[in-house]
Amino acid sequence: DRYVHANNSAYDTLDPHVVGDVARVATRLNFYDGLYRWVDNPPQLIPWLATSHTVSDDGLVWTFSLRDDVPFHDGSLMTAEDVVWSVERMLALKRGASTLFLPVLDPGATKALDDTTVEFTLKTPSAIFGSIVSDIYVMNSDLVKENEVDGDWGQAWLTDHVAGSGSYMLDRYDPAVGFIGERFEDHFAGWGESYYDEIEFRTVLETNTRVQGLMRGDYQGLDGYLAPDQIARLRDSDNVQIIEQESMRVFHFAMNNRRPPFDDVNFRKAMAHAFDYEGFIGSILQDSVVRNPTIIPNNMWGAPKDVEGYTFDLEKAKEYLDKVEGPIRTIHIGTLAGFSETEQAASLLQNALAKIGVTAEIESAPWPVVNSRMQDPEQMYDMVPYWKSTYYADPNNWIGELYGARYIPTRNVSGYDNPEVNARLEKALVSTDQAERQTLYEEAARIVYDDAAGIWIYNTKWYGPYSTEAAGIRFSPVGNAQDMRWAHPAD
Amino acid sequence: MTDALLTISDLSLGFRGEAGFAHILDGVNLTMRPGEIMGLVGESGCGKTTLARAILGVLPRAALELRGGAIGFRGTDMLADGAAQAAIRGRRITFIPQDPFSSLNPVFTIGEQIDDLMKWKSPRRGEGGRWPALLAPYGRSRRAADRAAVIETLEAVQLPQPERLLRKYPHEVSGGQRQRLMIAMALLPEPDLIIADEPTTALDVTIQAQILGLLRRLASERGVAVMLTTHDLGSAWEICDAITVMYAGQDVEAAPVTEFFRAPAHPYTNKLLASLPDAEGGGAMTGIPGEVPDFLAPPPGCRFAPRCERASAACATRPAQTPRGPGHLVRCVHPVAAPVHAEAEA
Amino acid sequence: MTEPILSVRDLHCHFPVRGAFGRQVGAIRALDGISFELMPGEILGLVGESGCGKSTLGKTIMGIQSPTGGGITFEGAEIAGASPRAAKDRRARLQYAYQDPGASLDPRWRIGRSLEEPLIIHTGLGAAERGRKVRDILAAVGLPESHLERYPHEISGGQQRRVGLARILMLNPKVVILDEPTSGLDVSVQATVLSLFRDLREEFDLTYMFISHDLSVVRMMCHRVAVMYLGRIVEIGPTQEIFAAPKHPYTQSLLAAIPRIGGPRVVDTFWLKGEPPDASRLPKGCRFQGRCPHATAICLSDDPALRGAGGSAAACHFAGEVSPPAPIRRALP
Amino acid sequence: MRRIEIILSRLLWLIPTLVGLVVVVFFIANVVPTDPARIIAGENATTEQVEALRAELGFDRPLWEQLGIYVRDLATGNMGRSLYTQRPIADDLAHRLPATLELTFAAIIIAIGLGIPLGVVSAVKRNSLTDQVLRVLSVSGLAIASFWLAMELQMLFSTRWGLTPLNGRISGFGPDEITGFFVLDSLLTWDMESLGGALLHLLLPAVTLALPAAATILRFTRAGVLEVINSNFVLYETAMGLPRGLIIWKYVLRNALISTVTQIGLIFGVLFSGAVVVEAVFDWPGLGTYAVQSILQSDNKAILGFTILVGVVFIVVNLIVDILHTFIDPRTLK
Amino acid sequence: MTGLKRLLADRAAAIGAGLIAALVLVAILAPVLAPFPGDVSEFHLTERLLPPDATHLFGTDRMGSDLFSRILFGARITIAIAVIAVGVSVAIGVPIGLVAGYYGGWSGGLLMRASDIFLAVPQIVLAIAIAQTLGPSVENVILALSATYWPFWARLVYAETRAMKGQVFIEAAQALGASDFRVMVLHILPNIASAIIVRTSIGMGATILTAAALGFLGLGAPPPTPEWGRTISEAREFLPEAWWYAAAPGFAIFLVVMGFNLLGDGLRDILDPKIRRGAK
């Protein structure tokens, strides 16, 4: 049996250490295995290549015990050396997931103690290291070395070859079309009673086409963050099932807190009151998502439960606006070309602002451009609506990275710098006490909320559209249900 | 007249355009006998080409309006449009165009164009089946016979190296040679009548003399009748047996060539001859006062009347052809009695 | 003896023939050593076959074409190679009437405006004065004033020629080069146009260079005739003399080609064979050799110079010694 | 020989034009300093990482130096790496070129097959009802935005009626690759299933693309035939009684095609650019889709490479047209 | 007959002129004609994606705005883009072509080589490249179109000027001593004007299509500008259910471009002196 998935972006490379984005996670999850693996919702970390780990008291030395029965696709067995080599490769390439590791892990700081034990020595204690080891994808180092050219860590070869131990083996690959994976029977985790023999991931850029294709039966599954109108269409189709899950992907406006008049909390509050949350969520998104009053997803621990969220209230917005000292100028909102939801949100805000006498201009640009501008304090827009996805399931992924001073200007694009908040975030980052961390994040989130550092709108729901012929889909906010080993034909 | 090859009787036609109906040919009568070389002369715009095209059936159909009359070629009405007429065109009646530069297709070799002509119009062609034009077969033996005839005729019109010539494109040969080629192509189907529409106006005097001489000789040798339209009376004198003069779409006078120049009877003919610079360097430079009538609103009756000092009220109806001598016909109420062109008598 | 108003010495004008890459692969010798003089008040006829360089000669004298070599003296001053604008004043007195007057008028300008243009360029006259002058000249060439408002395509060929002349006369020229002024005209119109030339010459005291390929017209109009063949003058002399006793075989053949109404039919006896060679590939020696019935070895090797006595000259090794071959009468049925 | 000379001189001109093109496009692509290093580094990169990458990739050098390096690399067929896919751009382009060529060839075949005969008919039956209808259709064909037409056709034929596939070149992967042209490859490997699939998938995009081209060809053919049909040689051929069909379809058509053929080079350009949007609509995995993706990703180098490749293809096509022209019109060899 | 009368006598040209007149009128009167003039920036989230009815002639869009009103306002943008881009191209291309064609020589060759470079790539591809780098906005669309469109006019004017230079009346004017400027501006330009006008009319149509394509690719005006191309791309998500969403702007583009093409064709028939002479 074959499972065909229509994906919204192209698989330009199969190298798991080069790409880190959610849209192309399928190659990593199906061809490669990590030390741990995220499953289910709320996300849960389960042992994978590693069976367990220990952390030293100072939180610096992390020791992982590995399985000894993991065959790569060519039959050779995985050893700790493979893990070390893979980590070094990832850090050397400085791409993909390496950005999560580089702040805490230097090259050369990983050791194989024996064939089944790996030791990481961190630069600083990190409460989140455990959450990100799932991104250490292990390669068959001997195989890659054979295909290395000019010390490129096998980069050229790995764009269209696989050297993993994952659930599926590469059968065909065409960057313009997609790939076909063939079930790896000898996978260490074994197989259930029912499974797909082949998985095919095709690039179909046009949303409408993907939806049509699923309804026609050309595909068995699609990406799960479709617009509500599309979901509604799919629901009407007999051969489509929608699997609904609350995800951890917060849609918000980043505001450039450094640039006047955004440096004035009153102005920011005016903005927060000028967004029509209900209209947006209720009408445009047709209640397909839920209001998320702060930056931390509602379903993540650390999210303060009692915060109501700002309301759409132009009276209040006007009041706050009147309190703003200094001139009010035309503000610029950058939206993401091709992501019409950002355009609609911006338009909605623009429209409301016009009613309280603030002019807003919208500039649309492709995500890479918007992103690179956001990271440059000079070029950063006044506001940018976008999503913060789950790279790892820890509150730091949201509040830490977006409002902690240590992430200015890279991920903290608003330049928000509040010592009260910073202190709590830093403390939470090294603490190993879960309860303490939760309190710290809740407090931080409240302060950020009171400061109206951004406009937080909703937490996405994941609507996995699948053919009624498919079953066993297992969703996790980290992997977005693209780990196909659990899926199987419905009977 | 049973021996007539071509009879045009009371041909009346014109073109309908934006500005109205332009009545070009008004009751034209003309007769040609087999083997006769007839000059159709008249000033520019008098309708010579239109008449020639009417015979050939290539007047622009969209604007054409036929008012009456007939063109008979050996009893076939050439104004109709059918298989009989198609069989005559290019076979019994052929054509030598005025402009040898643009009358050959520039993107095909001369040989290919002649081949297509022979394929369809060779005298050796039997009744072809109903093949679509592009697929019709061209038998091997006939092709060879035709090719021999082509070479022979090209030599007859004094074209050097005919084999090589056939491989050339039209732009690769000179104007004089092209006109010889057109003559050859007109002769190849072995026609009874060649319509030559000002075949030498585009050429120089020396070449013109060569071409006209050639045409006259071959026509006489092969007994082909030629209708030569020209505005050059000198050329007409050179090769014609008879001349018909047209003025503004009407035939005004027809006569055997010597008679025509010796005793022109129509006032227009007289004035025309008087305008010629004479061979001895003198010559009156009077011209004909007045303008050619507008075809959209021509004067009734004789169209020359407004420019004619002899005109009277009677000229408002078109005079009939009146004989003035053997083969000499004139259409005038007040013909000139004595010849005025003194020289011609000498 | 009076001074010539215009004299041309060894004038050359070659047009390069280019292959690919713009490389010159040869030259058309449109003018290849032309010399003659034009006396005030005279009419010099210039005849020759199409493409022999008649128009090029006229245009080179005018400065429209720049010469490759040689000199032109007009009213005692050297003007060869000077552009029309450089010798602006002198140009006003030397004018060229185009072969196709219809084409020489801007199709989008009314006749009146076209006529005024020379005055705007060359004089500082006011609008009223220009208008008066235009009307005067228009009357002189015999056109009604109503034509001022017409476009070139709205008048007949004969009238276009009159307009062309009027435009030239605007600047009171001394010498007018008339390029084929009657080609394409019917005989009846031609007669009136020719008489107009005569009248204007009287009225404006003009000197003409009269280019034509119609020998009868040239004979009627000109005092002297120059016969051109492939970029050369092959014979020049008083009209009477040339027509009575042509010395060059080419001139002889030209004269033999003119139909004589009432006379013997020339087409039956015409003896000249062939056509002029390609202007870019001239043979060595006399350029008429290929068609000349008298050609001998010397004609194939030596290019004959123009030589002669008195007012007439011919470029033939056997000038005056040869006469046209006896007409071969072909038997006709 | 004259023909070879013409070809050589055209080839010689090609070099400065291409160099000029590269320079112009290079500077266009670098007008606005978006930060390619940051884009490559990814959204979570630290400032130091970005700086390091910038130096590594040479983006910190002066623009003219980068141009020099680019031209040098280009000469060896290296167009650099895509910011987004990280793959060599030259490989990406080469991989997608057959898809686009297959589409444009199919379109041009349709366009010629429709445009020339209809153009002749329209001219021969000038001002008749047929002519009027064809003229209206051809003007319409030129007025329709191709992306819109693509969407509407897709909506009707694929979505509503389910007659044609929605998107792509074939469902899944194509036949074994030999030339990269699916139709050809499936014929060569005698893979009838792939052939059917490939043709069916080609249908809508090719037709969409062909429509404006067919309209253009129709118009040019019509104008060409009208111009020729009144010429003296047609009059002569008619007067000599040659069959009408022979005159029109052989003699007139060849002459009329002279101007049409020169247009086909331009039309190819129109098709190529039309492919950008049409491919995007039909998810055709060709250069157009690649270009649109590169645009969305602000992948300047990829766009640069794409533009240059299109320029080269365009120039080559026009060269071919010129050569063809010398065969159709012998006067060019004069 | 006067030019206008001749124009209106030609049925196709009259329809074309009518369509364009309608476009201009619509653009000017958009605030008056539009039933919901505010809907350029106003949203009615409860009325999203309503099919056409009496209130909303063309239905509503994803924000609940009246499509009919938005399309009327879109006409303004379309006109602005086409007029400015073509205007700039003409202003650059015509003098360059005129001078290059008139003087010829190596400077003319150089100018033409420069335009060759621009013509070596299909215009829309180059426009995409430029618009892409400059970022999406109406101004940049205009810039990209102008920068890539001028060679068309330069080419045309160059060729026409070269042809004109061979004309006898130009030589005659020069022989009369007219200055180069005089010859170029008073003689050549009026005579090639018809070719320029025809090209411009058809060029307007092509420009509108290209601009729409850029809008469609997301390189055009930002939201919520009611630009037609971007409206179509917005609509894609909602097809085939909301068929009216894409149909209306697509049809608007079609009509306008058709208008310019018909007008161009008509003008060609009327202005082309060859045809005019033939008609006489």
Ligand SMILES: Nc1ncnc2c1ncn2[C@@H]1O[C@H](COP(=O)(O)OP(=O)(O)OP(=O)(O)O)[C@@H](O)[C@H]1O
């Ligand atoms: N298709 C047409 N529609 C309208 N008028 C026409 C058409 N064809 C010819 N004419 C007019 O008919 C008249 C006669 O033309 P025709 O060509 O027969 O004259 P011609 O005697 O051959 O002149 P030329 O000596 O100049 O060749 C002219 O006034 C011409 O303008």
Ligand SMILES: Nc1ncnc2c1ncn2[C@@H]1O[C@H](COP(=O)(O)OP(=O)(O)OP(=O)(O)O)[C@@H](O)[C@H]1O
């Ligand atoms: N501008 C030019 N460039 C190249 N060749 C030219 C040019 N002008 C004239 N020629 C050539 O020079 C030769 C003489 O041309 P010219 O026009 O002077 O002849 P002509 O005697 O006036 O002929 P016609 O009687 O046909 O007017 C011809 O071979 C012609 O092709």
Ligand SMILES: [Mg+2]
């Ligand atoms: Mg005629």
Ligand SMILES: [Mg+2]
């Ligand atoms: Mg001449």
